[in-house]
Amino acid sequence: MKQIIKRNQCKTCNEKSCAVSTLSDEELELMSKNSSQVYFKDEEMIFKQNSPASHIIFIKSGLVKEHMSGPNKREQILKIVKAPAFLRIASKLKYNINSYSATALTDSTICFIEINVFKELIFKNSKFAYEVLISVCEDGLYCFDKFVNQTQKHIHGRLADALLFFSNQIYCDNNFKLPITITELADLIGSSRESVSRCLLTFKKEDIIHFNGQRTDLSIVNKPMLQKISKAG
Amino acid sequence: MKQIIKRNQCKTCNEKSCAVSTLSDEELELMSKNSSQVYFKDEEMIFKQNSPASHIIFIKSGLVKEHMSGPNKREQILKIVKAPAFLRIASKLKYNINSYSATALTDSTICFIEINVFKELIFKNSKFAYEVLISVCEDGLYCFDKFVNQTQKHIHGRLADALLFFSNQIYCDNNFKLPITITELADLIGSSRESVSRCLLTFKKEDIIHFNGQRTDLSIVNKPMLQKISKAG
């Protein structure tokens, strides 16, 4: 678990977010001085629920899950985030606490930006502020959407949603390796492991998806049908 | 349905939001010129899902529900908002479309602020931008919280949550009149009318709450028990 920490060179970074792209050289220098870059291995936790939130997190490369243990101490995956992107900053700005945990799903490079400096930049640079605002809006809309789908759809529809999400948003391919276990998939769509397992096999039997035993390869064969199931709920 | 429309006098308004309180006299004048105030009666729709979003909405007085019809064309109440507050602005800023509907639950006074002017103020005044950002963060956190509760709690827990919400957040009293019907309460907690009806009667039988036939008066008798049910899920 040796982590390579190095001082950031934000100015020359090729993975700038929309927000950071609005910063001047001087502002980038300020950010560089107050941020650091850490390499995380697959399965490593980046920060933990209820810990103090001292930094805004930007994923430079890799795949990360945001998750939390809910009221029934049951695990819930809130979002799977692909680089380049900020992790949800809402709870960090408003309260200085992490309301959720973050864990790397693949080897990942993560930037830690000091919250106070981040706030300073919001006040200094209105374009930056606007882009951050848009980013928070996007998070909100995503949550909104997930809330409605989760509430109204049955397990088939929710599982279809998740598979389409991996295909369209994460891998941009109809063939991919599931980056999470069935248990985690269940935590993502709010169902039990067994139900998800059964539902996946149903999809396989109906030739909607194919996969080998270990899910090292999963392919969406009949995407229109999957979309139909997603819509039907 | 005669609506009294009048030009705003934001400067002298006593119900300014945190964000608007940061504006200068000049900026308030700009806002006044580009906003209007409309009176809505109980049950009147303020705007409708999928309509173009040309204005940011501020509730000056009254109670409003944000709702939408979900994928199964089933109605979903997302939030009940008490004045003074902005309605969710995330979808308005990012896309110029209302992703949900808003309907007055009591007679209400609503301010319509032109989106372009709102954006202009975000760029002009960094304190304003920051307060708007915090407001959007709050919306996000609320949704986040609701998502987890909705996903993990059973109907008893969710109904307890809703009753505590009305008592603590909306009326600040253990006695209140439910501003919505049982059907709407079901739409709020994502259950069926019949289940909610049964569950309410269970709570009544167990002396956790009391109410008369028409719910003109509902009182929480055993709040600790309701909180316990909320936590247990």
Add this chain to the structure above:
DNA sequence: GGTATTTTGTGATTTTTATCCCAGTTTTTT
């Protein structure tokens, strides 16, 4: 390379909640 651990599949059962249905009530409309 063999053992321990984790992950997955599957049947049986139970729990939770939705749905259907209809009869009273209350509220609104005419």
Add this chain to the structure above:
DNA sequence: AAAAAACTGGGATAAAAATCACAAAATACC
């Protein structure tokens, strides 16, 4: 005031999904 519409209560039934229990498979670990 009568008629229509909307809301509520409650039984019976059905559907969806969780839970339990255990076997099989895959993976990690010495």
